[in-house]
Amino acid sequence: xxxxxxxxxxxxxxxxxxxxxxxxxxxxxxxxxxxxxxxxxxxxxxxxxxxxxxxxxxxxxxxxxxxxxxxxxxxxxxxxxxxxxxxxxxxxxxxxxxxxxxxxxxxxxxxxxxxxxxxxxxxxxxxxxxxxxxxxxxxxxxxxxxxxxxxxxxxxxxxxxxxxxxxxxxxxxxxxxxxxxxxxxxxxxxxxxxxxxxxxxxxxxxxxxxxxxxxxxxxxxxxxxxxxxxxxxxxxxxxxxxxxxxxxxxxxxxxxxxxxxxxxxxxxxxxxxxxxxxxxxxxxxx
Ligand SMILES: Nc1ncnc2c1ncn2[C@@H]1O[C@H](COP(=O)(O)OP(=O)(O)OP(=O)(O)O)[C@@H](O)[C@H]1O
Ligand SMILES: [Mg+2]
Numbered sequence: 001x002x003x004x005x006x007x008x009x010x011x012x013x014x015x016x017x018x019x020x021x022x023x024x025x026x027x028x029x030x031x032x033x034x035x036x037x038x039x040x041x042x043x044x045x046x047x048x049x050x051x052x053x054x055x056x057x058x059x060x061x062x063x064x065x066x067x068x069x070x071x072x073x074x075x076x077x078x079x080x081x082x083x084x085x086x087x088x089x090x091x092x093x094x095x096x097x098x099x100x101x102x103x104x105x106x107x108x109x110x111x112x113x114x115x116x117x118x119x120x121x122x123x124x125x126x127x128x129x130x131x132x133x134x135x136x137x138x139x140x141x142x143x144x145x146x147x148x149x150x151x152x153x154x155x156x157x158x159x160x161x162x163x164x165x166x167x168x169x170x171x172x173x174x175x176x177x178x179x180x181x182x183x184x185x186x187x188x189x190x191x192x193x194x195x196x197x198x199x200x201x202x203x204x205x206x207x208x209x210x211x212x213x214x215x216x217x218x219x220x221x222x223x224x225x226x227x228x229x230x231x232x233x234x235x236x237x238x239x240x241x242x243x244x245x246x247x248x249x250x251x252x253x254x255x256x257x258x259x260x261x262x263x264x265x266x267x268x269x270x271x272x273x274x275x276x277x278x279x280x281x282x283x284x285x286x
Contacts, residue, residue: 011062024218037205040215041240086156092148
């Protein structure tokens with residue numbers, strides 16, 4: 001991938017204290033302004049990679065670079081990095097600290113030493129972005145799982161990051177909440193925030209991401225544009241991933257001559273193509 005990366009992992013190797021492999025010569029690049037999905041089986045290293053992205057873990061060999069410069073793991077360096085890169089953990093309990101929603105979201109900006117008026121403005125903007133403005137005074141522990149996830153995202157957004165890292169943001173959400181989250185991700189990407197998330201949902205990754213990164217056993221097997229996924233089935237299988245359902249459906253419909261060969265990215269796009277290609281079929285289903 002061309003151009004300077006916003007975040008780059010260069011042959012990162014790391015083991016956990018008990019000797020477990022975290023990452024093994026893992027290399028990948030995140031382009032500024034792009035939407036990125038990390039795909040890989042349980043234990044592939046997705047969470048580990050995200051922790052490295054914000055300097056919570058440190059490579060034993062290789063390096064992590066932000067805007068072309070190796071991360072500075074000193075106190076001041078990490079503080080600066082975390083104003084620009086925000087991580088939302090998979091489990092909201094790991095992230096939430098304070099009694100009320102407002103307090104929790106204001107924690108980061110207050111820590112930056114911002115004046116109170118600016119803190120308030122940032123918190124209100126973040127609450128609005130995640131649709132929780134009515135919950136600002138509620139106790140965090142009384143919220144639902146999905147609402148807690150939103151508070152976590154708001155807490156990170158209040159830091160106004162350039163790069164947002166999200167560990168399985170859709171896990172544990174019901175259908176309507178997932179659609180709302182997808183809309184929120186759409187909106188954040190639209191504002192120019194670079195996003196890197198991990199997911200086990202290959203259908204979502206295929207329709208949403210610009211770039212896909214396949215992880216297995218601590219390595220990045222491949223990075224490629226999501227639109228190339230139909231031609232990368234062998235790599236996808238190597239990373240333990242199923243083919244997106246829309247591609248199987250498209251293949252059969254294309255074989256029947258009902259759709260052109262170019263595969264759509266989502267079920268909605270497939271249905272729209274089907275409506276366009278076979279209006280008679282739709283009107284007379286019998
Ligand atoms: N705190 C830890 N101590 C020891 N080993 C760990 C620790 N955290 C993760 N690992 C190991 O590191 C490897 C990568 O784990 P990681 O959590 O990054 O995988 P993942 O791709 O996020 O998996 P999942 O899809 O299950 O979330 C695994 O072998 C795991 O057992
Ligand atoms: Mg994980």
